[in-house]
Amino acid sequence: MSKELNRFLGYVIVLLCALGYLFYRYLYLNPVTDFHKEILVTAAIAILSTCLIGIYETIKCQGKYFWTSVKCSLFIPNKETYVSLSYLLRIKLPGSERYFLVKGAKVDQYQPVGGVYKTVGNKNIYKEWEAHPKSDVNNPDDLRFFVKAKYIPEIIRWFKSHRDRETDVWREFYEELLETNILSQKNFKTIRTEFLSTQENILSKQNRFNNEQYHTLIYDIFQLELTPDQFQELEKLFKDNTFTEKYAFVTKDEIEKECFNNHQLKIGQHTKFTI
Structure with missing residues (x-):
């Protein structure tokens, strides 16, 4: 307590x-x-x-x-809780009202660029909060883990403090769009983003994972501010193909329906936070 x-x-x-x-x-x-x-x-x-x-x-x-x-x-101190602390990037093509999504690497769906934050420095969530990682043990710094519910208030306060963790979106932007050659490094050497909001789902009852009883999900939402060259490159992608195996341009209505292309392709539920 x-x-x-x-x-x-x-x-x-x-x-x-x-x-x-x-x-x-x-x-x-x-x-x-x-x-x-x-x-x-x-x-x-x-x-x-x-x-x-x-x-x-x-x-x-x-x-x-x-x-x-x-x-x-007082009521659920030892209940197993899944925690995910992440960010999503809204990339909207001005004029067309289309949202730019990428194909998920682990889930068969299209979703915003983004992912979980990582710890930096000497932060040890496994020692401080008795946390244990999700199945992806190859990324121990990821802020995606299981923990007892009694630690949730402390975790939220720490996350809001911005200490000992990533605070920008460049890493996932680079991995998902530049390393995959969806966008060119010539036009996207740097990016400028604006923080929009934080979306939270605190202690919702879930049982997606073994022994898990609650979910605590926090998303920071950012918007990509496009330069003229960056806009032109995205516009060319849109004109060439509205969707491919790597990316898709979708409408607000399709995001709300969580599917597009005559309901054949899925859009991640969390994408709604970016519209």
Whole structure:
């Protein structure tokens, strides 16, 4: 249990004690001595005020993740949870309203460029959170792993801090589009991206993997800002072929339907986060 939640529970217990005393004092205690009137009642009210402020500050500090912290610490601390912390890149062709997707390497579907972040430096999630990797053990730095639910609040806080992890999209962009020769390194030596939003799916009940009971998925969404040369290259790809074995240009409607080409080709469900 986190220090913040311990402090919150401490405030609640002391607050209930103060309320219990005041309830007893005004409803049952008779006669009432000056000690109760002048000392204990004043102390109880002061304690009550302090606890209310402490509870408010604790909830404010946790923000929208407060109830997640309570749930993870008190109700499902040892439940197996799959965690994936990743980014997706929206590549939209101006004028045509087409979204550029690539063929998944592991799943037979088209999806946005992107993938899971990696840790950097000396961050050891396996030691700190007792995590164990997904089946892809050849990439131990990937932020895709299984962990007990009690660590989820700490993981979210760490991820939001941007410490000891990747923070940009270049690695997957290079691997998925330049190494595969879909795009030229001449026009895409560098890229400029804009952060759009973060999409979250915290502690949803799932059983896709053995012994897994919950999913926690966080996606950072970025948009690629195209230079004139980059735009022209993408436009030429679109005019040559709307889709190939490597890539596809699809519409918003097709993304929402999760398929295209007369329902024959699948679009990844998470692609909806980029529209």
